[in-house]
């Protein structure tokens with residue numbers, strides 16, 4: 001079987017109204033892998049770092065049962081760096097800088113032993129690279145992908161090519177509107193699903209997430225939290241929890257997809273409680289299940305008629 005995750009690994013400099021961290025562990029593949037690792041291991045990671053990437057971060061991933069055979073370390077190269085600043089409304093984020101560094105010439109080579117992975121999660125990277133990953137896979141059965149405004153605007157043709165090949169697309173509400181050229185999310189979801197993915201998930205930050213399939217619309221809230229320290233990686237943690245649960249359950253039924261959305265939301269809620277990846281570092285599966293049950297409690301109600 002096997003679960004393959006491809007995306008960025010980076011060093012993030014993040015400022016929120018509460019604090020600032022420099023060169024903290026970040027990147028889409030990092031958050032996806034850590035979140036997925038609580039469900040079933042090992043998680044197979046493919047990505048690239050420079051020689052300045054701290055050994056302690058590599059150890060942290062290894063300690064979470066992440067198989068690093070596909071991690072390329074470019075000697076003399078500099079790791080991908082991203083800087084972001086959040087406002088008092090934590091839904092609003094400015095990107096301060098993006099330094100691609102070793103990521104600029106990243107060639108995602110999938111090790112032979114990873115090529116038979118049946119579950120694949122394509123983190124947010126250039127759709128040309130996402131396509132290149134799929135070309136190397138033997139017979140993947142379930143492909144989840146993420147993207148962002150940057151690629152929707154800059155690499156539309158490649159993205160459309162990719163969407164024909166994936167089963168699930170996870171994007172946020174503004175990206176869905178941009179991709180479909182349609183402000184209404186219900187209409188946009190129908191248009192996007194026609195482009196390829198059977199399943200579409202639209203994330204809405206602190207307003208939760210929506211799942212769209214052929215005959216289902218499922219709306220999940222975000223977990224009500226008093227402490228949100230750092231929203232960085234919430235979307236990627238969602239994707240990790242979503243695919244991690246489905247990989248563990250081996251069940252792709254509509255009910256299982258809904259549970260996966262709640263597990264994704266659970267991992268996102270842990271992620272934002274602390275800075276960088278700290279909220280995903282020391283969890284237990286019991287805590288994850290408790291949060292899942294917490295979601296059930298805040299959404300359960302009886303018909304009063």
Ligand code: AMP
Nearest residue numbers: 008010026027028082232233234235236
């Ligand atoms: P999220 O908050 O879920 O959008 O993910 C934030 C993470 O994405 C950060 O840890 C960044 O290092 C990473 N990131 C930001 N911009 C890019 C980019 N253009 N390509 C790949 N990863 C990125």
